[in-house]
Amino acid sequence: xxxxxxxxxxxxxxxxxxxxxxxxxxxxxxxxxxxxxxxxxxxxxxxxxxxxxxxxxxxxxxxxxxxxxxxxxxxxxxxxxxxxxxxxxxxxxxxxxxxxxxxxxxxxxxxxxxxxxxxxxxxxxxxxxx
Numbered sequence: 085x086x087x088x089x090x091x092x093x094x095x096x097x098x099x100x101x102x103x104x105x106x107x108x109x110x111x112x113x114x115x116x117x118x119x120x121x122x123x124x125x126x127x128x129x130x131x132x133x134x135x136x137x138x139x140x141x142x143x144x145x146x147x148x149x150x151x152x153x154x155x156x157x158x159x160x161x162x163x164x165x166x167x168x169x170x171x172x173x174x175x176x177x178x179x180x181x182x183x184x185x186x187x188x189x190x191x192x193x194x195x196x197x198x199x200x201x202x203x204x205x206x207x208x209x210x211x212x213x214x
Contacts, residue, residue, distance in 0.1 A: 090198030094150050097191040101163060102147025108140030122178035139166060150195070157202040160195055167192055 107113045118126065129135045142162060149159040167188060174181040196203075 085194075085198070087198075090194065093191045093194040094153065094156060094198070097188070097195055098147045098150025098159075100147070100188065100191070101143040102151060105140045105143030105145075105147055108136060108143070116180065118178050122173060125173065125177060142166060156195070157199040160192065160199060163192070 143166065146159040146163045149155050167185075170181075171185045171189065174185050
């Protein structure tokens, strides 16, 4: 693929997580409606007092790293479990968010593929201690 496509995907993906992360603290966008089950889960997460701030700080950090193209392969790895967690919530509890999750997964895949050379070391089947 063209480097411009990878760069565009990286910027869009980073911008998305930067904006959604900031929204977690500043509340400049309304929260979309949720099902009662998803609302109960979100309420439980919110009641912990730490879960959402931690996730939002990671989202903002990943967004900044991707936008600045600093440690981008690490940022892609850091956001993966959060992306999967958000996706499973939408798949099982709140299907209305699935379209945006598909877009985010496509962007994540494009960016990760663009940095595939950087993952060769961690994808070694049987590594030896150096």
